[in-house]
Amino acid sequence: MAVHQLVAGARLGDAITNEALALARIFREWSPQASIFCPSKTLDPKLHAKVMPAETFDQIADPAKDTIILHLSIGSSIHELYRNWSGARVILYHNITPPGWFSAVAPATAQLLRSGLEEVRQLAGTAHRVWADSRFNANELEALGYGPVEVLPLVIPLDHLELPPAPHIRAVADGSRANLLFVGRGAPNKRFEDLIRIQAALERMEFPTRLLLVGSFGGTELYASLLQGMAKELGLRHCHFEGPRPQAELNAYYTAADLFLCMSEHEGFCAPLIEAMVFDLPIVAFDACAVPETLAGSGVLVKEKDNPWLIAEMIRELQENPTLNQAVRDRQRRRLSEYQKRDLTAELNALLGDLPH
Amino acid sequence: MSTPDAPPARVFDVQLPDVNADALEQRLRERAAARAGLSAGGTELDEIVRKFDLKSVRNEEEFLRFFMDRLQELHQVDINDFPIQSHRGLVGRPIRLLKSTLWKLLKFYTYRLFSQQNQINAQLAAALDALLRKSEDRIRKLEARIAELEGETHPAANKAKQPEQANGGD
Numbered sequence: 001m002a003v004h005q006l007v008a009g010a011r012l013g014d015a016i017t018n019e020a021l022a023l024a025r026i027f028r029e030w031s032p033q034a035s036i037f038c039p040s041k042t043l044d045p046k047l048h049a050k051v052m053p054a055e056t057f058d059q060i061a062d063p064a065k066d067t068i069i070l071h072l073s074i075g076s077s078i079h080e081l082y083r084n085w086s087g088a089r090v091i092l093y094h095n096i097t098p099p100g101w102f103s104a105v106a107p108a109t110a111q112l113l114r115s116g117l118e119e120v121r122q123l124a125g126t127a128h129r130v131w132a133d134s135r136f137n138a139n140e141l142e143a144l145g146y147g148p149v150e151v152l153p154l155v156i157p158l159d160h161l162e163l164p165p166a167p168h169i170r171a172v173a174d175g176s177r178a179n180l181l182f183v184g185r186g187a188p189n190k191r192f193e194d195l196i197r198i199q200a201a202l203e204r205m206e207f208p209t210r211l212l213l214v215g216s217f218g219g220t221e222l223y224a225s226l227l228q229g230m231a232k233e234l235g236l237r238h239c240h241f242e243g244p245r246p247q248a249e250l251n252a253y254y255t256a257a258d259l260f261l262c263m264s265e266h267e268g269f270c271a272p273l274i275e276a277m278v279f280d281l282p283i284v285a286f287d288a289c290a291v292p293e294t295l296a297g298s299g300v301l302v303k304e305k306d307n308p309w310l311i312a313e314m315i316r317e318l319q320e321n322p323t324l325n326q327a328v329r330d331r332q333r334r335r336l337s338e339y340q341k342r343d344l345t346a347e348l349n350a351l352l353g354d355l356p357h
Numbered sequence: 358m359s360t361p362d363a364p365p366a367r368v369f370d371v372q373l374p375d376v377n378a379d380a381l382e383q384r385l386r387e388r389a390a391a392r393a394g395l396s397a398g399g400t401e402l403d404e405i406v407r408k409f410d411l412k413s414v415r416n417e418e419e420f421l422r423f424f425m426d427r428l429q430e431l432h433q434v435d436i437n438d439f440p441i442q443s444h445r446g447l448v449g450r451p452i453r454l455l456k457s458t459l460w461k462l463l464k465f466y467t468y469r470l471f472s473q474q475n476q477i478n479a480q481l482a483a484a485l486d487a488l489l490r491k492s493e494d495r496i497r498k499l500e501a502r503i504a505e506l507e508g509e510t511h512p513a514a515n516k517a518k519q520p521e522q523a524n525g526g527d
Contacts, residue, residue: 103415103416103417104411104414104415104416104417104419104420104423105411105420107417188411193406193409193410193411197402197406200402200405200406201392201402204392204402205392222420222424223411225424226409226411226424226427227409229409229427229428229430229431230405230406230409232431233405233408233409233430233431234402234405234406287370292370297372298372300369300370300371301369301370301371302368302369302370303366303367303368303369303370304366304368307368307389308402308406309389309390309392310368310385310386310389312389312392313385313388313389313392314369314385317381317384317385324373324376324381327373327375327376328371328373331372331373
Protein backbone atom coordinates (compact mmCIF):
# COMPACT_ATOMS: atom_id res chain seq x y z
CA MET A 1 0.00 0.00 0.00
CA ALA A 2 1.44 3.35 -1.03
CA VAL A 3 0.30 6.97 -1.32
CA HIS A 4 1.34 8.54 -4.64
CA GLN A 5 1.07 12.21 -5.55
CA LEU A 6 0.27 13.82 -8.89
CA VAL A 7 1.49 17.36 -9.58
CA ALA A 8 0.98 19.56 -12.66
CA GLY A 9 4.58 20.79 -12.57
CA ALA A 10 7.71 20.21 -10.51
CA ARG A 11 10.18 23.06 -10.06
CA LEU A 12 12.82 23.81 -7.46
CA GLY A 13 11.56 26.46 -5.04
CA ASP A 14 7.91 26.05 -6.06
CA ALA A 15 5.57 25.91 -3.03
CA ILE A 16 3.47 22.97 -4.29
CA THR A 17 6.58 20.95 -5.28
CA ASN A 18 8.08 21.66 -1.85
CA GLU A 19 4.90 20.45 -0.16
CA ALA A 20 4.74 17.29 -2.31
CA LEU A 21 8.38 16.51 -1.44
CA ALA A 22 7.70 17.02 2.28
CA LEU A 23 4.61 14.78 2.18
CA ALA A 24 6.53 12.16 0.16
CA ARG A 25 9.08 11.87 2.98
CA ILE A 26 6.28 10.71 5.30
CA PHE A 27 4.58 8.50 2.70
CA ARG A 28 7.92 6.77 2.00
CA GLU A 29 8.28 5.96 5.70
CA TRP A 30 4.95 4.13 5.32
CA SER A 31 5.85 2.55 1.99
CA PRO A 32 9.11 2.94 0.00
CA GLN A 33 7.13 2.77 -3.29
CA ALA A 34 5.35 6.08 -2.59
CA SER A 35 6.18 8.39 -5.52
CA ILE A 36 5.46 11.80 -7.03
CA PHE A 37 4.44 11.93 -10.72
CA CYS A 38 4.55 14.91 -13.05
CA PRO A 39 4.17 15.40 -16.85
CA SER A 40 7.68 15.19 -18.40
CA LYS A 41 7.45 18.57 -20.10
CA THR A 42 6.87 20.41 -16.82
CA LEU A 43 9.35 18.38 -14.78
CA ASP A 44 12.55 20.26 -13.86
CA PRO A 45 15.47 17.91 -14.77
CA LYS A 46 17.09 18.78 -11.42
CA LEU A 47 14.23 16.93 -9.72
CA HIS A 48 14.50 13.69 -11.73
CA ALA A 49 15.76 11.78 -8.70
CA LYS A 50 12.72 12.78 -6.63
CA VAL A 51 9.85 13.12 -9.11
CA MET A 52 8.89 10.48 -11.69
CA PRO A 53 7.66 11.25 -15.22
CA ALA A 54 3.92 10.61 -15.58
CA GLU A 55 4.57 7.91 -18.24
CA THR A 56 5.88 5.56 -15.51
CA PHE A 57 2.72 5.86 -13.40
CA ASP A 58 1.00 2.69 -14.66
CA GLN A 59 4.11 0.57 -13.99
CA ILE A 60 4.41 1.71 -10.37
CA ALA A 61 0.93 2.49 -9.04
CA ASP A 62 -1.59 -0.26 -8.28
CA PRO A 63 -5.24 0.81 -7.99
CA ALA A 64 -6.06 -2.26 -5.90
CA LYS A 65 -3.70 -1.22 -3.08
CA ASP A 66 -2.61 2.39 -3.48
CA THR A 67 -4.06 5.86 -2.93
CA ILE A 68 -3.36 8.88 -5.13
CA ILE A 69 -3.38 12.54 -4.14
CA LEU A 70 -3.96 15.05 -6.93
CA HIS A 71 -2.46 18.48 -6.19
CA LEU A 72 -5.01 20.68 -7.95
CA SER A 73 -3.70 24.08 -9.00
CA ILE A 74 -4.03 24.61 -12.77
CA GLY A 75 -5.27 22.79 -15.88
CA SER A 76 -2.90 19.88 -16.62
CA SER A 77 -2.57 16.62 -18.54
CA ILE A 78 -1.86 14.90 -15.19
CA HIS A 79 -5.60 15.06 -14.49
CA GLU A 80 -6.07 12.26 -17.02
CA LEU A 81 -4.19 9.85 -14.70
CA TYR A 82 -6.49 10.89 -11.89
CA ARG A 83 -9.63 10.42 -13.99
CA ASN A 84 -8.55 6.94 -15.15
CA TRP A 85 -7.57 5.75 -11.68
CA SER A 86 -9.97 3.22 -10.22
CA GLY A 87 -8.42 3.16 -6.72
CA ALA A 88 -8.68 5.53 -3.74
CA ARG A 89 -8.49 9.21 -4.69
CA VAL A 90 -7.77 12.41 -2.79
CA ILE A 91 -7.82 15.98 -4.12
CA LEU A 92 -5.61 18.56 -2.44
CA TYR A 93 -6.66 22.02 -3.65
CA HIS A 94 -4.15 24.85 -3.77
CA ASN A 95 -6.40 27.49 -5.29
CA ILE A 96 -6.55 28.86 -8.81
CA THR A 97 -5.96 32.58 -9.35
CA PRO A 98 -9.02 34.15 -11.01
CA PRO A 99 -8.13 34.36 -14.74
CA GLY A 100 -9.30 37.97 -14.94
CA TRP A 101 -6.05 39.08 -13.31
CA PHE A 102 -4.11 37.76 -16.33
CA SER A 103 -6.44 38.43 -19.26
CA ALA A 104 -4.72 41.72 -20.14
CA VAL A 105 -1.02 40.93 -19.60
CA ALA A 106 -0.83 37.17 -20.22
CA PRO A 107 -3.87 35.84 -22.15
CA ALA A 108 -2.32 32.36 -22.51
CA THR A 109 -1.99 32.05 -18.72
CA ALA A 110 -5.55 33.35 -18.32
CA GLN A 111 -6.71 30.58 -20.65
CA LEU A 112 -4.85 27.91 -18.63
CA LEU A 113 -6.41 29.22 -15.43
CA ARG A 114 -9.85 29.22 -17.04
CA SER A 115 -9.45 25.59 -18.08
CA GLY A 116 -8.11 24.82 -14.59
CA LEU A 117 -11.24 26.31 -13.02
CA GLU A 118 -13.41 24.35 -15.42
CA GLU A 119 -11.60 21.15 -14.43
CA VAL A 120 -12.07 21.98 -10.74
CA ARG A 121 -15.81 22.18 -11.41
CA GLN A 122 -15.79 18.92 -13.36
CA LEU A 123 -13.85 17.05 -10.66
CA ALA A 124 -16.45 17.79 -7.96
CA GLY A 125 -17.69 14.56 -6.41
CA THR A 126 -14.92 12.39 -7.89
CA ALA A 127 -12.64 12.05 -4.82
CA HIS A 128 -12.95 9.96 -1.66
CA ARG A 129 -11.41 12.83 0.34
CA VAL A 130 -11.03 16.50 -0.51
CA TRP A 131 -8.46 18.67 1.25
CA ALA A 132 -7.51 22.32 0.82
CA ASP A 133 -4.52 24.17 2.20
CA SER A 134 -6.57 26.92 3.83
CA ARG A 135 -10.13 27.43 5.01
CA PHE A 136 -10.45 30.10 2.30
CA ASN A 137 -9.64 27.48 -0.38
CA ALA A 138 -11.94 24.94 1.28
CA ASN A 139 -14.85 27.41 1.20
CA GLU A 140 -14.22 28.00 -2.50
CA LEU A 141 -14.50 24.26 -3.22
CA GLU A 142 -17.56 23.81 -1.02
CA ALA A 143 -19.25 26.61 -2.97
CA LEU A 144 -18.53 24.61 -6.15
CA GLY A 145 -20.42 21.61 -4.76
CA TYR A 146 -17.53 19.59 -3.35
CA GLY A 147 -19.25 18.74 -0.06
CA PRO A 148 -17.24 18.92 3.16
CA VAL A 149 -13.60 19.84 2.56
CA GLU A 150 -10.90 19.25 5.21
CA VAL A 151 -8.06 21.73 5.74
CA LEU A 152 -4.44 20.57 5.57
CA PRO A 153 -2.53 23.86 6.02
CA LEU A 154 0.17 24.23 3.36
CA VAL A 155 3.25 22.25 4.37
CA ILE A 156 6.31 24.47 3.97
CA PRO A 157 9.61 22.67 4.55
CA LEU A 158 11.48 25.26 6.57
CA ASP A 159 14.86 23.50 6.58
CA HIS A 160 15.89 25.13 3.27
CA LEU A 161 15.64 28.49 4.99
CA GLU A 162 18.62 27.39 7.11
CA LEU A 163 20.93 27.39 4.07
CA PRO A 164 23.67 30.00 4.66
CA PRO A 165 22.68 33.30 3.01
CA ALA A 166 24.69 34.07 -0.14
CA PRO A 167 27.29 36.66 0.99
CA HIS A 168 27.18 38.89 -2.08
CA ILE A 169 23.52 39.84 -1.45
CA ARG A 170 24.31 41.11 2.04
CA ALA A 171 25.53 44.32 0.37
CA VAL A 172 21.95 45.63 0.41
CA ALA A 173 22.08 45.47 4.21
CA ASP A 174 24.45 48.44 4.43
CA GLY A 175 22.34 50.07 7.14
CA SER A 176 21.72 53.20 5.08
CA ARG A 177 18.08 52.31 4.37
CA ALA A 178 15.38 50.05 5.76
CA ASN A 179 14.86 47.17 3.32
CA LEU A 180 11.23 46.41 2.51
CA LEU A 181 10.94 42.97 0.98
CA PHE A 182 8.30 41.25 -1.10
CA VAL A 183 8.77 37.73 -2.41
CA GLY A 184 6.41 36.35 -5.04
CA ARG A 185 6.07 35.68 -8.75
CA GLY A 186 5.31 38.64 -10.98
CA ALA A 187 1.57 38.17 -11.19
CA PRO A 188 -0.86 41.09 -11.44
CA ASN A 189 -2.92 39.80 -8.47
CA LYS A 190 0.13 40.43 -6.27
CA ARG A 191 -0.41 44.16 -6.87
CA PHE A 192 3.18 45.28 -7.29
CA GLU A 193 1.67 48.67 -8.22
CA ASP A 194 0.64 49.18 -4.60
CA LEU A 195 4.10 48.25 -3.29
CA ILE A 196 5.67 50.78 -5.67
CA ARG A 197 3.12 53.42 -4.67
CA ILE A 198 3.98 52.94 -0.98
CA GLN A 199 7.71 53.18 -1.75
CA ALA A 200 6.97 56.40 -3.69
CA ALA A 201 5.20 57.85 -0.63
CA LEU A 202 8.17 56.85 1.57
CA GLU A 203 10.69 58.45 -0.80
CA ARG A 204 8.62 61.64 -0.93
CA MET A 205 8.53 61.62 2.88
CA GLU A 206 12.34 61.29 2.71
CA PHE A 207 12.18 58.23 4.94
CA PRO A 208 15.10 56.06 3.81
CA THR A 209 13.74 52.74 2.57
CA ARG A 210 14.62 50.38 -0.26
CA LEU A 211 11.99 48.21 -1.93
CA LEU A 212 13.30 44.78 -2.92
CA LEU A 213 11.03 42.73 -5.19
CA VAL A 214 12.19 39.13 -5.49
CA GLY A 215 10.45 36.78 -7.90
CA SER A 216 10.15 35.76 -11.52
CA PHE A 217 8.28 37.75 -14.17
CA GLY A 218 8.53 34.84 -16.62
CA GLY A 219 5.39 34.97 -18.78
CA THR A 220 4.43 38.43 -17.50
CA GLU A 221 7.30 40.44 -18.98
CA LEU A 222 4.95 43.18 -20.21
CA TYR A 223 3.68 43.61 -16.66
CA ALA A 224 7.30 43.90 -15.46
CA SER A 225 8.15 46.58 -17.99
CA LEU A 226 4.99 48.47 -17.08
CA LEU A 227 5.95 48.40 -13.41
CA GLN A 228 9.48 49.54 -14.22
CA GLY A 229 8.01 52.39 -16.25
CA MET A 230 5.79 53.30 -13.31
CA ALA A 231 8.78 53.35 -10.93
CA LYS A 232 10.70 55.51 -13.41
CA GLU A 233 7.82 57.96 -13.88
CA LEU A 234 7.48 58.24 -10.10
CA GLY A 235 11.20 59.05 -9.96
CA LEU A 236 11.96 56.18 -7.59
CA ARG A 237 15.63 55.65 -6.84
CA HIS A 238 15.33 52.74 -4.45
CA CYS A 239 12.95 50.26 -6.06
CA HIS A 240 14.75 47.11 -7.20
CA PHE A 241 13.40 44.25 -9.32
CA GLU A 242 15.70 41.45 -8.25
CA GLY A 243 14.19 38.62 -10.34
CA PRO A 244 14.04 34.97 -9.29
CA ARG A 245 16.81 33.88 -6.92
CA PRO A 246 18.19 30.53 -5.76
CA GLN A 247 17.49 29.60 -2.15
CA ALA A 248 20.82 30.84 -0.68
CA GLU A 249 20.27 34.26 -2.26
CA LEU A 250 16.62 34.35 -1.22
CA ASN A 251 17.75 33.63 2.34
CA ALA A 252 20.18 36.55 2.03
CA TYR A 253 17.32 38.87 1.03
CA TYR A 254 15.27 37.72 3.99
CA THR A 255 18.29 38.23 6.24
CA ALA A 256 18.92 41.73 4.86
CA ALA A 257 15.26 42.77 5.08
CA ASP A 258 13.78 44.94 7.82
CA LEU A 259 10.11 44.40 7.00
CA PHE A 260 7.98 42.15 4.79
CA LEU A 261 5.38 44.08 2.79
CA CYS A 262 2.58 42.28 0.93
CA MET A 263 -0.27 44.04 -0.88
CA SER A 264 -1.48 40.97 -2.80
CA GLU A 265 -5.22 40.73 -3.47
CA HIS A 266 -5.38 37.01 -4.12
CA GLU A 267 -3.57 34.36 -2.06
CA GLY A 268 -4.60 30.77 -1.38
CA PHE A 269 -2.13 30.60 1.54
CA CYS A 270 0.91 32.90 0.95
CA ALA A 271 3.93 30.85 2.01
CA PRO A 272 6.33 33.86 2.08
CA LEU A 273 4.45 35.17 5.14
CA ILE A 274 5.52 32.09 7.10
CA GLU A 275 9.06 32.40 5.69
CA ALA A 276 9.18 36.06 6.78
CA MET A 277 8.19 34.93 10.28
CA VAL A 278 11.11 32.47 10.28
CA PHE A 279 13.43 35.41 9.57
CA ASP A 280 11.73 37.44 12.31
CA LEU A 281 10.60 40.23 9.98
CA PRO A 282 7.62 42.36 11.01
CA ILE A 283 4.89 41.84 8.40
CA VAL A 284 2.55 44.44 6.92
CA ALA A 285 0.04 42.66 4.67
CA PHE A 286 -3.22 43.48 2.93
CA ASP A 287 -6.28 41.66 4.24
CA ALA A 288 -7.18 39.45 1.26
CA CYS A 289 -8.31 35.83 0.81
CA ALA A 290 -6.21 33.46 2.97
CA VAL A 291 -3.75 36.11 4.25
CA PRO A 292 -5.53 36.74 7.60
CA GLU A 293 -5.81 32.97 8.12
CA THR A 294 -2.08 32.49 7.54
CA LEU A 295 -1.19 35.41 9.82
CA ALA A 296 -3.72 34.16 12.42
CA GLY A 297 -3.87 37.45 14.31
CA SER A 298 -0.18 38.28 13.95
CA GLY A 299 1.52 40.95 11.83
CA VAL A 300 -0.14 44.20 10.81
CA LEU A 301 -3.18 43.57 8.64
CA VAL A 302 -4.11 46.40 6.28
CA LYS A 303 -7.88 46.51 5.75
CA GLU A 304 -7.89 49.23 3.10
CA LYS A 305 -4.99 50.46 1.00
CA ASP A 306 -6.25 53.53 -0.85
CA ASN A 307 -4.02 55.82 1.16
CA PRO A 308 -0.32 54.99 0.57
CA TRP A 309 0.75 57.77 2.96
CA LEU A 310 -0.97 56.01 5.85
CA ILE A 311 0.69 52.66 5.11
CA ALA A 312 4.00 54.48 4.67
CA GLU A 313 3.51 56.02 8.12
CA MET A 314 2.87 52.57 9.61
CA ILE A 315 6.11 51.31 8.04
CA ARG A 316 7.96 54.30 9.45
CA GLU A 317 6.41 53.71 12.88
CA LEU A 318 7.53 50.07 12.82
CA GLN A 319 11.07 51.19 11.99
CA GLU A 320 11.24 54.01 14.53
CA ASN A 321 9.26 52.51 17.39
CA PRO A 322 11.23 49.53 18.74
CA THR A 323 8.49 48.64 21.27
CA LEU A 324 5.87 48.24 18.54
CA ASN A 325 8.33 46.41 16.27
CA GLN A 326 9.20 43.99 19.09
CA ALA A 327 5.54 43.41 20.00
CA VAL A 328 4.62 42.60 16.38
CA ARG A 329 7.53 40.18 16.04
CA ASP A 330 6.76 38.51 19.40
CA ARG A 331 3.19 37.86 18.27
CA GLN A 332 4.47 36.47 14.94
CA ARG A 333 6.90 34.17 16.76
CA ARG A 334 3.97 32.68 18.69
CA ARG A 335 2.10 32.15 15.41
CA LEU A 336 5.15 30.51 13.83
CA SER A 337 5.59 28.22 16.79
CA GLU A 338 1.92 27.11 16.47
CA TYR A 339 2.52 26.41 12.78
CA GLN A 340 5.74 24.50 13.43
CA LYS A 341 4.52 22.29 16.23
CA ARG A 342 2.02 20.48 14.02
CA ASP A 343 2.33 16.68 13.86
CA LEU A 344 2.08 16.12 10.11
CA THR A 345 2.14 12.32 10.33
CA ALA A 346 -0.83 12.32 12.71
CA GLU A 347 -2.66 14.91 10.56
CA LEU A 348 -2.22 12.79 7.42
CA ASN A 349 -3.24 9.60 9.22
CA ALA A 350 -6.42 11.25 10.45
CA LEU A 351 -7.24 12.81 7.08
CA LEU A 352 -6.65 9.60 5.11
CA GLY A 353 -8.77 7.62 7.60
CA ASP A 354 -9.64 4.24 6.11
CA LEU A 355 -8.08 4.90 2.69
CA PRO A 356 -5.08 2.64 1.94
CA HIS A 357 -1.86 4.22 3.22
CA MET B 358 -25.31 54.79 6.90
CA SER B 359 -22.63 56.26 9.19
CA THR B 360 -23.32 59.31 11.38
CA PRO B 361 -21.28 62.44 10.68
CA ASP B 362 -19.30 61.99 13.95
CA ALA B 363 -18.61 58.27 13.52
CA PRO B 364 -14.89 57.54 13.57
CA PRO B 365 -13.48 56.31 10.24
CA ALA B 366 -13.24 52.53 9.87
CA ARG B 367 -9.92 51.13 11.11
CA VAL B 368 -7.33 50.65 8.38
CA PHE B 369 -4.93 48.58 10.48
CA ASP B 370 -5.75 45.44 12.40
CA VAL B 371 -3.06 45.16 15.09
CA GLN B 372 -3.90 42.47 17.63
CA LEU B 373 -1.42 43.26 20.39
CA PRO B 374 -2.57 43.41 24.03
CA ASP B 375 -0.08 46.10 25.07
CA VAL B 376 -0.69 48.38 22.10
CA ASN B 377 -3.54 50.89 21.97
CA ALA B 378 -4.48 50.27 18.34
CA ASP B 379 -6.95 53.18 18.22
CA ALA B 380 -4.42 55.71 19.48
CA LEU B 381 -1.76 54.32 17.13
CA GLU B 382 -4.04 54.60 14.13
CA GLN B 383 -5.15 58.11 15.09
CA ARG B 384 -1.51 59.23 15.34
CA LEU B 385 -0.64 57.69 11.98
CA ARG B 386 -3.70 59.25 10.35
CA GLU B 387 -2.71 62.71 11.56
CA ARG B 388 0.84 62.29 10.30
CA ALA B 389 -0.33 60.91 6.93
CA ALA B 390 -2.83 63.76 6.48
CA ALA B 391 -0.11 66.30 7.20
CA ARG B 392 2.25 64.58 4.73
CA ALA B 393 -0.28 64.30 1.94
CA GLY B 394 -1.37 67.92 2.49
CA LEU B 395 2.14 69.33 2.70
CA SER B 396 3.58 67.37 -0.15
CA ALA B 397 2.95 68.76 -3.60
CA GLY B 398 3.72 65.20 -4.63
CA GLY B 399 0.43 63.94 -3.17
CA THR B 400 -1.81 64.50 -6.17
CA GLU B 401 1.06 64.01 -8.63
CA LEU B 402 1.70 60.57 -7.10
CA ASP B 403 -1.97 59.64 -7.40
CA GLU B 404 -2.09 60.76 -11.03
CA ILE B 405 0.93 58.70 -12.05
CA VAL B 406 -0.35 55.66 -10.17
CA ARG B 407 -3.77 55.95 -11.81
CA LYS B 408 -2.13 56.19 -15.21
CA PHE B 409 -0.21 52.96 -14.68
CA ASP B 410 -2.82 50.97 -12.78
CA LEU B 411 -3.70 47.76 -14.60
CA LYS B 412 -7.13 47.64 -12.95
CA SER B 413 -8.39 50.00 -15.66
CA VAL B 414 -7.44 47.53 -18.41
CA ARG B 415 -9.87 44.72 -19.23
CA ASN B 416 -8.38 42.68 -22.08
CA GLU B 417 -5.36 42.10 -24.30
CA GLU B 418 -6.42 44.66 -26.94
CA GLU B 419 -6.87 47.38 -24.36
CA PHE B 420 -3.59 46.40 -22.78
CA LEU B 421 -1.64 46.82 -26.04
CA ARG B 422 -3.02 50.35 -26.47
CA PHE B 423 -2.38 51.08 -22.77
CA PHE B 424 1.18 49.75 -23.04
CA MET B 425 1.88 51.72 -26.21
CA ASP B 426 0.68 54.96 -24.58
CA ARG B 427 3.04 54.35 -21.66
CA LEU B 428 5.91 53.51 -24.05
CA GLN B 429 5.38 56.82 -25.86
CA GLU B 430 5.92 58.60 -22.55
CA LEU B 431 8.84 56.52 -21.35
CA HIS B 432 11.09 55.84 -24.32
CA GLN B 433 13.14 58.99 -23.78
CA VAL B 434 16.09 58.03 -21.54
CA ASP B 435 17.15 60.85 -19.24
CA ILE B 436 20.74 61.73 -20.12
CA ASN B 437 20.91 65.12 -18.41
CA ASP B 438 23.10 66.03 -15.46
CA PHE B 439 21.86 64.81 -12.09
CA PRO B 440 22.89 65.55 -8.51
CA ILE B 441 25.57 63.10 -7.41
CA GLN B 442 25.11 62.33 -3.71
CA SER B 443 26.75 60.17 -1.10
CA HIS B 444 25.61 59.06 2.35
CA ARG B 445 29.10 58.14 3.49
CA GLY B 446 29.87 61.33 5.48
CA LEU B 447 33.44 62.62 5.21
CA VAL B 448 34.56 59.77 2.94
CA GLY B 449 31.62 60.64 0.71
CA ARG B 450 33.06 64.02 -0.31
CA PRO B 451 36.05 62.73 -2.30
CA ILE B 452 33.84 59.93 -3.75
CA ARG B 453 31.31 62.53 -4.88
CA LEU B 454 34.09 64.67 -6.38
CA LEU B 455 35.55 61.69 -8.23
CA LYS B 456 32.14 60.64 -9.61
CA SER B 457 31.33 64.21 -10.72
CA THR B 458 34.69 64.51 -12.48
CA LEU B 459 34.28 61.15 -14.21
CA TRP B 460 30.77 62.13 -15.33
CA LYS B 461 32.03 65.44 -16.76
CA LEU B 462 34.99 63.77 -18.50
CA LEU B 463 32.87 61.05 -20.08
CA LYS B 464 29.94 63.25 -21.03
CA PHE B 465 31.31 64.31 -24.41
CA TYR B 466 31.50 60.61 -25.33
CA THR B 467 28.36 59.18 -23.73
CA TYR B 468 26.07 62.12 -24.60
CA ARG B 469 26.48 61.53 -28.33
CA LEU B 470 25.86 57.78 -28.01
CA PHE B 471 22.88 58.11 -25.70
CA SER B 472 21.21 60.88 -27.67
CA GLN B 473 21.49 58.78 -30.83
CA GLN B 474 19.96 55.86 -28.93
CA ASN B 475 17.16 58.15 -27.79
CA GLN B 476 16.47 59.10 -31.39
CA ILE B 477 16.25 55.43 -32.36
CA ASN B 478 14.00 54.70 -29.37
CA ALA B 479 11.68 57.54 -30.41
CA GLN B 480 11.54 56.29 -34.00
CA LEU B 481 10.87 52.70 -32.90
CA ALA B 482 8.13 53.77 -30.48
CA ALA B 483 6.52 55.88 -33.22
CA ALA B 484 6.73 53.01 -35.72
CA LEU B 485 5.21 50.53 -33.25
CA ASP B 486 2.44 52.99 -32.47
CA ALA B 487 1.71 53.46 -36.17
CA LEU B 488 1.61 49.68 -36.70
CA LEU B 489 -0.75 49.22 -33.77
CA ARG B 490 -3.05 52.03 -34.99
CA LYS B 491 -3.06 50.53 -38.46
CA SER B 492 -3.94 47.05 -37.22
CA GLU B 493 -6.62 48.47 -34.86
CA ASP B 494 -8.14 50.33 -37.79
CA ARG B 495 -7.97 47.24 -40.01
CA ILE B 496 -9.61 45.02 -37.37
CA ARG B 497 -12.38 47.60 -36.91
CA LYS B 498 -13.04 47.66 -40.67
CA LEU B 499 -12.97 43.85 -40.93
CA GLU B 500 -15.36 43.49 -38.00
CA ALA B 501 -17.74 45.96 -39.60
CA ARG B 502 -17.49 44.10 -42.92
CA ILE B 503 -18.14 40.70 -41.23
CA ALA B 504 -21.22 42.12 -39.51
CA GLU B 505 -22.38 43.52 -42.85
CA LEU B 506 -21.87 40.18 -44.63
CA GLU B 507 -23.59 38.27 -41.84
CA GLY B 508 -26.50 40.66 -42.20
CA GLU B 509 -26.68 39.89 -45.93
CA THR B 510 -26.37 36.09 -45.68
CA HIS B 511 -28.38 35.42 -42.48
CA PRO B 512 -30.89 38.25 -42.16
CA ALA B 513 -33.39 36.03 -40.27
CA ALA B 514 -30.81 34.82 -37.74
CA ASN B 515 -29.69 38.38 -37.11
CA LYS B 516 -33.26 39.54 -36.66
CA ALA B 517 -33.83 36.75 -34.14
CA LYS B 518 -30.72 37.84 -32.25
CA GLN B 519 -31.93 41.39 -31.77
CA PRO B 520 -34.17 40.91 -28.70
CA GLU B 521 -31.42 38.88 -27.00
CA GLN B 522 -28.91 41.68 -27.58
CA ALA B 523 -31.35 44.22 -26.26
CA ASN B 524 -31.64 42.27 -23.01
CA GLY B 525 -27.97 41.51 -22.75
CA GLY B 526 -27.19 44.10 -20.04
CA ASP B 527 -23.81 45.73 -20.38
